[in-house]
Amino acid sequence: MNEITLNIKFFGGFRKFGEGLSFAVPTGSTIATIKAVLLEKLNGETLVLDSVLANDNEILRDDDILNSDASLSILPPVCGG
Amino acid sequence: MSATIHASLTSDKINIQGAYDFVADDAHGAIDVFVGTVRNLHEGQNVLGITYDAHEGLAKNVFTQICLEAQSRWQGTKIYLSHYNGELDIGGISIIIAVSSAHRANSFEACRYIIEEIKKRAPVWKQEHYENGRSEWLPGHSLNEANSE
Numbered sequence: 001m002n003e004i005t006l007n008i009k010f011f012g013g014f015r016k017f018g019e020g021l022s023f024a025v026p027t028g029s030t031i032a033t034i035k036a037v038l039l040e041k042l043n044g045e046t047l048v049l050d051s052v053l054a055n056d057n058e059i060l061r062d063d064d065i066l067n068s069d070a071s072l073s074i075l076p077p078v079c080g081g
Numbered sequence: 082m083s084a085t086i087h088a089s090l091t092s093d094k095i096n097i098q099g100a101y102d103f104v105a106d107d108a109h110g111a112i113d114v115f116v117g118t119v120r121n122l123h124e125g126q127n128v129l130g131i132t133y134d135a136h137e138g139l140a141k142n143v144f145t146q147i148c149l150e151a152q153s154r155w156q157g158t159k160i161y162l163s164h165y166n167g168e169l170d171i172g173g174i175s176i177i178i179a180v181s182s183a184h185r186a187n188s189f190e191a192c193r194y195i196i197e198e199i200k201k202r203a204p205v206w207k208q209e210h211y212e213n214g215r216s217e218w219l220p221g222h223s224l225n226e227a228n229s230e
Contacts, residue, residue, distance in 0.1 A: 012134050012206030013218040050223040054204070056138045059224055073136055079221030080135070080164060080205025081117050081176050081196055 002027040004066060008038065009073040013047050025066075032062040038074060051076045085159045086152065088144035090135055090205075092167045095174040100161040104181035109159065113188035115196055117176040119169045127212035133175065135166045136204040147198045151180070154194065155187040162195060164205060175207075 003024040010020050021041060025034055031053050039048040052059045053072050060072070087103050097116065104112055119131050148160045161179040169175060178195050182188045199205075201222045210216045 011136055011204070012208075015134065015218075050225060052224040054136070054139060057142070058139075073139075075136060075139075075204050075224055076206065076218075077221035077223045078202070078204055079200065079207055079219045080133075080140075080203040081200045 004029070005069045006034065006066070007071045008053075009071070011073060012076045012078075014042075014045075014051075014074055014076060017042060017045075027067055028065055030062065031060045031064045031066070034066070034072075035062070047076050048074070086145065086148045087161045087163070088141065088148050089163045090137055090140050090144070090166050091163055092165070095163050095165055095177050097174070097177060100163065100177045100179040103161040104159040104179045106159055106181050109181040109183055111183070111185035111188040112179060112181045113185070113192040115176075115178040115192050116174055117196070119171050119173045119175060121171045123209055126209075128171065129210045129212055130168060130170045130173075131175070131210065132168045132208040132216075133164075133166050134206045134208070135164070137166070139204045140164070140166075143203045144199070147195055147202065150198070151191040151194050155180075155182060155191040158182045158187055158191050160191065160195070162199075164199070164203070166205075 004027050005024050007022045008020050010017055052075050054075055055072055121128050144162055152158050159181045164176045178192050180188045180192045208216050208218045
């Protein structure tokens with residue numbers, strides 16, 4: 001099975017886990033699947049459930065598919081201002 | 082033609098006069114300025130300061146998008162928006178929004194729209210530091226909701 005490597009950068013409440021995390025998932029994984037993997041790797045951190053994954057330009061939807069290596073960010077609920 | 086929108090994320094001290102000067106216009110009879118500052122109390126806890134965190138690229142995109150939306154709804158406005166990123170003490174300025182328009186209603190309404198949308202949509206987070214030595218990332222608005230609208 002072909003795999004892709006993801007680099008996930010952390011912000012806000014995820015900073016307690018460090019700067020980020022890298023892991024491999026099967027090519028063609030959906031964002032929903034990647035969030036499930038992240039939930040498991042972060043020991044069931046429920047903040048993942050209220051968070052979104054984004055690339056440098058936009059927020060990705062749960063049914064978006066990744067076919068190549070990517071640098072993403074996990075964005076927890078926002079509270080700017 | 083000069084720019085009518087300035088939207089930025091900065092780690093420099095926010096300059097109120099700079100925001101005012103950007104939106105000042107001889108054809109505009111109103112300037113509304115919103116300044117967000119760090120307060121010393123949150124839900125009964127004494128706050129010493131706040132650390133702001135932001136996804137720089139996305140935050141700038143969202144700031145610009147929100148300003149464009151405001152300018153579309155309240156046409157002819159000039160808008161200056163700058164949000165701080167980093168550590169601030171009590172009283173520090175976290176955000177400034179200045180809007181000018183020919184008449185006051187558009188300035189007030191556009192300014193209110195921009196700050197409310199930033200709170201819901203901009204990828205910015207804050208960690209409060211308390212007198213008892215604890216620090217806490219504040220809860221906020223899930224971008225799941227914003228993304229599904």
